[in-house]
Amino acid sequence: MSDQQIVFPSEHRDRLKNVAYTFNSPPSFTEESVVHTGGKSMPLFYDNNKQGFSRYSETELTLSSPHDWTAHGVGVLSLWFRGIAGNAAEPLYVAVSNGNGTQAVVVNGDPSAATIDAWTEWTIDLSEFVNQGVNLSDVDKIAIGLGTKGNLTAPGGSGNIFIDDIRLYRPISQP
Numbered sequence: 001m002s003d004q005q006i007v008f009p010s011e012h013r014d015r016l017k018n019v020a021y022t023f024n025s026p027p028s029f030t031e032e033s034v035v036h037t038g039g040k041s042m043p044l045f046y047d048n049n050k051q052g053f054s055r056y057s058e059t060e061l062t063l064s065s066p067h068d069w070t071a072h073g074v075g076v077l078s079l080w081f082r083g084i085a086g087n088a089a090e091p092l093y094v095a096v097s098n099g100n101g102t103q104a105v106v107v108n109g110d111p112s113a114a115t116i117d118a119w120t121e122w123t124i125d126l127s128e129f130v131n132q133g134v135n136l137s138d139v140d141k142i143a144i145g146l147g148t149k150g151n152l153t154a155p156g157g158s159g160n161i162f163i164d165d166i167r168l169y170r171p172i173s174q175p
Contacts, residue, residue, distance in 0.1 A: 036164035048156025058145025069136040075171035088157020104132030
């Protein structure tokens, strides 16, 4: 592990609740053949066009106690994702919230991210969450989703992506 990296603990990654799986749950929530590193990734199946359901899909983790994302000089959230070429293009986002209920959503800059059929790293400067009012010394929830968070009316697409290697890093020093 580099001195720039602080790994998002695997015990948290393995507890992510994939709400898209709620009604079609397989025995395991992890993928063991399509992985970036290690032995597992997290599949996220999305269908943002189901009648009577939200028009976005997400997986979320409520931390057992608030975490301080300002500790150890952390400044970047990184995750790797891999889509499938036949997926419907839907916005990929990460949402972070803290104990007082403040939530911030950062959307990937590529609106077709879900269709990228190669492992792709997405790095997010933590200031993007701070600029939306989240106190990073009190993070209690992280969510990863596809579609427009909070959308209850406009139909969307469907598909499957894989998430792996969720990590916090110190910013890289510039010479």
